[in-house]
Amino acid sequence: MNTTRELIEAHPFLAGLDPSARQRLAGAAHRIHFLPGSAIFAEGGRADRFWLIQDGRVRLDLHLAGTGPVVIETLASGDVLGWSWLFPPYRWQFGAVAVDPTLALELDGPAVRQLCDHDPELGYELMQRFMRVVVHRLQATRIRLLDLYGQP
Amino acid sequence: MTTPIPMLAPRPYRVVHRHAETADTVTLRLAPVGAGLGAWSPGQFTMVYAFGVGEIPVSISGGSGPVIQHTVRAVGAVSRAICDAPVGSVLGLRGPFGQGWPEPPPEGDVIVLAGGIGLAPLRPVILAGLNEPGRLSVLIGARTPADLIFTAEYDRWRAAGARVLVTVDRAAADWTGHVGVVTTLLAQLPAIDVGRPPPTGYVCGPEIMMRLGAEALIAAGVPPERIWVSLERNMRCGIALCGHCQLGPLLVCRDGPVVDAGHAARLLQHREL
Amino acid sequence: MTALLRSLEPLVTTLRAEGYTVVGPQERDGAIVLDVIESAAQLPSGWGVVTGPGMYRLRRRADRAVFGHSAGPQAWKRFLHPPRERLWSADRGPDGALTVTEPDDPVPRYAFLGVRACDLRAIAVQDRVLGASPGYAARRRVAFLVAVNCTEPSATCFCVSVGAGPDVEAVETRPDRAPADWALADLALTELAEPGDTEPVYVATALSPAGGRVLARLPQIPAPPDVVAAARAAVAAATDHMGRSLPDVDLRELLAESLDSPHWADVAARCLTCANCTMVCPTCFCTSVTDTTDLTGDHAERWQTWASCFEVDFSYLHGGSVRTSARSRYRQWLTHKLGTWRDQFGESGCVGCGRCIAWCPAGIDITAEVRALAAQGATA
Numbered sequence: 126m127n128t129t130r131e132l133i134e135a136h137p138f139l140a141g142l143d144p145s146a147r148q149r150l151a152g153a154a155h156r157i158h159f160l161p162g163s164a165i166f167a168e169g170g171r172a173d174r175f176w177l178i179q180d181g182r183v184r185l186d187l188h189l190a191g192t193g194p195v196v197i198e199t200l201a202s203g204d205v206l207g208w209s210w211l212f213p214p215y216r217w218q219f220g221a222v223a224v225d226p227t228l229a230l231e232l233d234g235p236a237v238r239q240l241c242d243h244d245p246e247l248g249y250e251l252m253q254r255f256m257r258v259v260v261h262r263l264q265a266t267r268i269r270l271l272d273l274y275g276q277p
Numbered sequence: 278m279t280t281p282i283p284m285l286a287p288r289p290y291r292v293v294h295r296h297a298e299t300a301d302t303v304t305l306r307l308a309p310v311g312a313g314l315g316a317w318s319p320g321q322f323t324m325v326y327a328f329g330v331g332e333i334p335v336s337i338s339g340g341s342g343p344v345i346q347h348t349v350r351a352v353g354a355v356s357r358a359i360c361d362a363p364v365g366s367v368l369g370l371r372g373p374f375g376q377g378w379p380e381p382p383p384e385g386d387v388i389v390l391a392g393g394i395g396l397a398p399l400r401p402v403i404l405a406g407l408n409e410p411g412r413l414s415v416l417i418g419a420r421t422p423a424d425l426i427f428t429a430e431y432d433r434w435r436a437a438g439a440r441v442l443v444t445v446d447r448a449a450a451d452w453t454g455h456v457g458v459v460t461t462l463l464a465q466l467p468a469i470d471v472g473r474p475p476p477t478g479y480v481c482g483p484e485i486m487m488r489l490g491a492e493a494l495i496a497a498g499v500p501p502e503r504i505w506v507s508l509e510r511n512m513r514c515g516i517a518l519c520g521h522c523q524l525g526p527l528l529v530c531r532d533g534p535v536v537d538a539g540h541a542a543r544l545l546q547h548r549e550l
Numbered sequence: 551m552t553a554l555l556r557s558l559e560p561l562v563t564t565l566r567a568e569g570y571t572v573v574g575p576q577e578r579d580g581a582i583v584l585d586v587i588e589s590a591a592q593l594p595s596g597w598g599v600v601t602g603p604g605m606y607r608l609r610r611r612a613d614r615a616v617f618g619h620s621a622g623p624q625a626w627k628r629f630l631h632p633p634r635e636r637l638w639s640a641d642r643g644p645d646g647a648l649t650v651t652e653p654d655d656p657v658p659r660y661a662f663l664g665v666r667a668c669d670l671r672a673i674a675v676q677d678r679v680l681g682a683s684p685g686y687a688a689r690r691r692v693a694f695l696v697a698v699n700c701t702e703p704s705a706t707c708f709c710v711s712v713g714a715g716p717d718v719e720a721v722e723t724r725p726d727r728a729p730a731d732w733a734l735a736d737l738a739l740t741e742l743a744e745p746g747d748t749e750p751v752y753v754a755t756a757l758s759p760a761g762g763r764v765l766a767r768l769p770q771i772p773a774p775p776d777v778v779a780a781a782r783a784a785v786a787a788a789t790d791h792m793g794r795s796l797p798d799v800d801l802r803e804l805l806a807e808s809l810d811s812p813h814w815a816d817v818a819a820r821c822l823t824c825a826n827c828t829m830v831c832p833t834c835f836c837t838s839v840t841d842t843t844d845l846t847g848d849h850a851e852r853w854q855t856w857a858s859c860f861e862v863d864f865s866y867l868h869g870g871s872v873r874t875s876a877r878s879r880y881r882q883w884l885t886h887k888l889g890t891w892r893d894q895f896g897e898s899g900c901v902g903c904g905r906c907i908a909w910c911p912a913g914i915d916i917t918a919e920v921r922a923l924a925a926q927g928a929t930a
Binding site for chain 2: 556637638640642645646647648649650652679680682683686806809810835836838839841842843847850852854857859864865866867868869872873874875877878883885886889890893894
Binding site: 276277 | 868869870
């Protein structure tokens with residue numbers, strides 16, 4: 126996957142968007158590669174980007190006093206990394222570190238927000254896709270909360 | 278009458294080896310004192326009797342020749358008594374009972390999806406699958422890293438050529454592996470090629486996990502009639518005489534515990550069936 | 551060979567002489583119960599019953615019939631599938647050795663006197679479910695059954711609509727009976743009683759070689775054709791006088807499709823989950839086991855006891871029961887009895903004896919509940 130354009134065409138998150146929408150998004154996106162162990166963003170940092178993971182794995186973590194960083198979740202190919210850019214105060218709730226060599230599409234948060242402000246239809250399409258991801262992640266998290274493997 | 282005489286009385290088995298898998302789960306290897314049980318197949322269970330305490334169904338997690346291996350989690354009085362059984366003590370076994378895991382067809386991959394103690398009934402499937410390790414993917418989920426069972430064997434399975442992926446629901450501070458529900462591991466398998474023979478899925482774990490696991494396998498392209506789950510119900514006799522283990526038309530001890538995912542889903546959709 | 555017997559006393563005496571424990575109906579505590587009898591004089595002469603939903607009363611008959619009643623609170627399963635039975639005992643030796651001993655008690659030889667068609671069918675149903683159980687098979691194999699053609703169904707009877715009576719020989723010759731190495735019944739009697747104090751007479755037919763041997767030892771004359779005809783007519787009349795019926799639909803399919811019907815909540819509002827129905831039902835077979843030890847801790851026993859799917863912890867699993875609501879437990883009982891029993895054992899579990907209707911304190915009538923489900927399905 127050599128170019129930003131190819132990534133935009135291939136990523137399942139953007140499937141179904143019309144070509145002009147994809148072109149506009151391409152203007153706010155570029156291809157990025159993370160080496161294993163590299164920090165993508167830090168907890169508390171300014172949330173002004175988000176990523177569509179094409180390949181590899183990323184772990185979300187949180188520093189607990191006395192324990193150090195604890196992994197909250199592992200994201201992989203097809204996942205969307207970063208939601209806090211959508212709403213004020215635009216601060217990351219968790220940290221993110223690449224586990225494997227990770228290829229992703231990095232998008233400019235404020236630029237995409239502006240695109241959505243000017244084109245509500247594009248905004249609706251993107252919000253729908255985000256909601257699907259968030260709902261899916263929430264359901265999985267709720268399943269983990271059920272502690273099904275716990276003592277009856 | 279040609280109906281075989283059902284086994285009502287337990288046969289004595291001595292604990293010859295025990296290994297603590299986790300804080301509440303123990304693997305026991307048991308050898309018959311006198312006459313042993315007949316040959317067993319993966320997915321079958323025995324009724325394990327702790328003297329004077331009671332009897333519970335436990336899936337067979339391995340064994341060779343006359344030795345039977347059981348991996349038991351202490352969740353009640355009987356299971357706790359079994360988990361506490363020291364080497365040299367004698368338990369009673371009846372069985373083997375039930376419909377086990379069907380053998381995979383000659384073609385197509387094998388995907389094993391295990392949650393928590395559900396890995397125990399699947400272990401015989403994994404061991405059999407190591408004969409053709411290139412086809413085998415084992416996806417293991419547990420609550421925390423400390424709750425993973427058979428951890429000493431994962432690398433052995435990998436070394437034999439199987440793909441083994443592990444995840445936990447909640448990580449400890451020193452866990453660098455995958456974190457998330459076990460179905461998220463499916464995303465790490467190569468996409469299923471509809472042009473090739475379809476894979477067969479074996480799913481075992483808490484009921485909700487089996488339902489979600491089967492749904493995830495179906496969404497990934499595995500046909501529902503090739504996905505097998507292992508059901509669980511209150512069993513008292515294990516031999517279709519006491520009526521306790523009914524799930525609609527099924528007597529789980531006789532018609533299960535392994536059933537295909539479609540059948541299970543149709544039954545389990547009714548609350549409190 | 552059809553014989554006419556003028557008294558049942560020689561039959562009871564002969565059976566006892568052959569070593570059987572004769573069990574028959576007796577009037578006691580306002581009901582007709584089953585218990586050991588030593589003489590035909592103990593049979594409930596002149597007693598009939600009036601039954602209805604949640605209602606069972608004895609009434610005085612105009613004649614001296616001893617089998618002129620139905621739907622008593624007990625079924626023959628009390629003897630063939632006893633409420634409490636020791637399965638085995640185990641002893642722990644000094645090195646932890648486990649010795650399991652299966653019971654060696656003498657098998658009781660029962661002769662059942664007065665098995666109506668519904669109860670005969672119920673025994674056949676239990677044969678199919680429990681026939682592989684060594685204890686049940688041992689008792690069943692040596693049991694001698696004197697079946698009685700029913701000439702007086704009560705208001706709660708519906709054996710005809712489940713194909714289980716009232717003619718005993720029709721039950722005996724059903725083509726789909728599971729094969730067994732024992733006869734279903736040995737003798738069939740039809741009681742003919744006249745109003746007044748004259749003793750009833752009995753048209754008797756042997757149904758098995760053992761039945762033939764016993765019959766041959768009894769004082770009798772060949773039954774005159776008009777008496778045989780009267781007996782047949784009485785049974786035929788009974789067929790037309792059933793108090794109730796199940797609707798003529800595929801019950802297995804109806805119940806499988808009604809699992810989420812709102813009607814279950816309606817029944818649940820009335821059902822007390824008292825389990826009476828399962829106790830009086832002649833085919834209910836569920837059991838539980840209890841493991842006990844003595845004070846030394848070295849001797850243990852496993853006892854099998856009757857259980858009921860209405861018990862809250864019947865379906866206990868992982869810290870809770872699968873079926874906790876009354877709705878789910880009633881649904882389990884009804885759908886099993888009339889529907890999934892067929893999936894599990896190849897036939898219906900219901901014989902239309904009506905006991906569950908009479909002995910339900912809330913008066914729940916399964917024929918009415920099935921009708922309601924069928925009606926819901928039709929409008930769905």
